[in-house]
Amino acid sequence: MKKKEKQPKKYKKHRTFSIYWLFYDHCRWLFAPFAALLFRTRKTYVDKKATIAQIKKGAMIISNHISFYDALVLQYAFWYRRVHSMMLDTAFQTKIGSLFFRGINCFPVNPNNLNSSFASMRQCIARLQYGYVVAMFPEGHINFSSQPEIKEFQSGSVLMALQAKSFIIPCFLYRQKGKFHRFHLCIGKPFNPYDYFTGPINIQNLQLVTQELHNIELRMQKEYLEKVSKK
Numbered sequence: 001m002k003k004k005e006k007q008p009k010k011y012k013k014h015r016t017f018s019i020y021w022l023f024y025d026h027c028r029w030l031f032a033p034f035a036a037l038l039f040r041t042r043k044t045y046v047d048k049k050a051t052i053a054q055i056k057k058g059a060m061i062i063s064n065h066i067s068f069y070d071a072l073v074l075q076y077a078f079w080y081r082r083v084h085s086m087m088l089d090t091a092f093q094t095k096i097g098s099l100f101f102r103g104i105n106c107f108p109v110n111p112n113n114l115n116s117s118f119a120s121m122r123q124c125i126a127r128l129q130y131g132y133v134v135a136m137f138p139e140g141h142i143n144f145s146s147q148p149e150i151k152e153f154q155s156g157s158v159l160m161a162l163q164a165k166s167f168i169i170p171c172f173l174y175r176q177k178g179k180f181h182r183f184h185l186c187i188g189k190p191f192n193p194y195d196y197f198t199g200p201i202n203i204q205n206l207q208l209v210t211q212e213l214h215n216i217e218l219r220m221q222k223e224y225l226e227k228v229s230k231k
Contacts, residue, residue: 011126023103024082028075035076039069041183043077044224051169054190055081058131060161063171063185064150064217065137070173071106074135077185081133086120121160128164136160138210150217155203155210158193162201167192170213172220176228186224188216 014020045051055061061074061083071085082105089108092098101108109120127134138153150172161168170188175181196209 011123013126013130021082024105027104028079028082032076032079035072039073039076039183041073041077041185044184044186046187046220047189048187050189051187054167055133055169058128059133059167059169059190060128060157060164061133061135061169061171062138062153062157062213062217063135063173064221065139065142066144066173066175067142069183070137070142071135073173073183073185074171075104077187078133083133083135084124084127085135086124121156124160125164128160128166138213150214150221153210153214153217155206158210158213159206162193162206165194168213170216170220172217172224174221174224174228184224184228186220188220191216 055078061078063070063074071083071087074085075083084105084107086109087101087106089110091101091106092108107120107123109117124134124136136157138157139151140154141151143149143151157168160166168191170191172186172188174184174186176184191213193209193213196212197205199205
């Protein structure tokens with residue numbers, strides 16, 4: 001007899017007040033004072049009212065990737081929502097690591113494994129459809145360059161937002177040197193990928209919308225760094 005293929009585990013929606021969130025909420029508030037001292041994140045909004053309203057409904061947050069702490073910076077920047085994050089599966093290889101990272105709303109992805117990537121995408125889409133907030137880093141890797149620069153975006157984040165019918169909140173993350181390495185987070189206006197499609201959803205149009213999102217990120221970077229340099 002043939003063995004039954006293992007079906008991918010479906011993600012379950014949890015109530016606002018549930019034991020499922022106990023570990024995450026405990027860790028978040030326990031380490032909040034340390035995060036405030038370590039990151040000292042300065043937030044700037046392009047349109048604060050519109051962005052906060054959308055975050056409360058649920059959205060995908062995308063940002064450039066400059067350090068190992070970026071996911072935590074976003075967790076505490078949007079403290080009024082539980083932020084879910086996609087992480088490389090290397091962090092989940094041990095039982096302790098897997099329990100911890102899953103407990104703080106992280107889920108694994110392996111870019112080199114097609115089945116794993118599809119499973120991660122399904123999880124991300126499901127969480128967005130439930131109205132959760134999911135943080136993504138579309139550059140696909142950490143940019144350790146000493147100069148602020150934003151690498152090209154991969155189109156997976158836009159595709160998942162389209163399938164979940166979710167808005168995207170573009171963010172520019174910058175680490176200022178000379179002042180205790182303070183983090184700066186510029187938060188853009190809600191971006192609806194459907195507004196930028198003029199035809200069917202195919203690879204070509206998907207790349208064009210991804211490029212438009214990347215251009216918005218570049219403009220945010222330029223405008224914000226100009227303000228910082230004038231101070």
